[in-house]
Amino acid sequence: xxxxxxxxxxxxxxxxxxxxxxxxxxxxxxxxxxxxxxxxxxxxxxxxxxxxxxxxxxxxxxxxxxxxxxxxxxxxxxxxxxxxxxxxxxxxxxxxxxxxxxxxxxxxxxxxxxxxxxxxxxxxxxxxxxxxxxxxxxxxxxxxxxxxxxxxxxxxxxxxxxxxxxxxxxxxxxxxxxxxxxxxxxxxxxxxxxxxxxxxx
Numbered sequence: 001x002x003x004x005x006x007x008x009x010x011x012x013x014x015x016x017x018x019x020x021x022x023x024x025x026x027x028x029x030x031x032x033x034x035x036x037x038x039x040x041x042x043x044x045x046x047x048x049x050x051x052x053x054x055x056x057x058x059x060x061x062x063x064x065x066x067x068x069x070x071x072x073x074x075x076x077x078x079x080x081x082x083x084x085x086x087x088x089x090x091x092x093x094x095x096x097x098x099x100x101x102x103x104x105x106x107x108x109x110x111x112x113x114x115x116x117x118x119x120x121x122x123x124x125x126x127x128x129x130x131x132x133x134x135x136x137x138x139x140x141x142x143x144x145x146x147x148x149x150x151x152x153x154x155x156x157x158x159x160x161x162x163x164x165x166x167x168x169x170x171x172x173x174x175x176x177x178x179x180x181x182x183x184x185x186x187x188x189x190x191x192x193x194x195x196x197x198x199x200x201x
Contacts, residue, residue: 107145
């Protein structure tokens with residue numbers, strides 16, 4: 001059974017590329033050149049991190065993490081280091097109000113009557129799924145807010161499920177097949193590591 005590791009806070013990447021992989025197919029009509037696309041499966045997050053040049057005392061911590069991942073066997077919880085905090089106040093104790101699938105999630109527990117309680121581009125995790133807001137949400141007088149999320153929810157989170165807005169995480173696997181670190185003389189030039197989200201529950 002795969003272990004699920006937590007990313008150590010002390011290991012900070014020098015650079016990060018973060019995005020979504022869409023499972024889609026497209027075709028173009030031979031008659032009028034119109035294009036159509038269909039979704040074939042759930043979108044998943046991917047990220048590539050670069051450690052940059054490392055001090056010799058930093059190398060063992062990175063090596064230990066890579067060893068623990070055991071290639072693609074184990075998993076690790078990651079977040080987008082570029083945006084660890086939400087955009088907007090995002091105050092209160094938000095939870096799921098209505099269990100649902102798709103891109104719209106009804107929530108409650110926010111500070112009431114705040115315009116832009118959480119803004120587009122913010123990340124959150126709910127039910128172990130990592131989402132990014134595609135529209136700014138306002139809270140009403142009851143502290144309720146409807147969130148528009150991407151990618152769509154794959155599993156309906158139960159009512160009362162907590163929303164995490166600080167360092168929201170998802171479960172990833174290492175896809176770099178040969179995670180080796182170049183060294184130039186006494187300089188450890190660091191690793192480049194690529195991860196993809198694991199969509200299994």
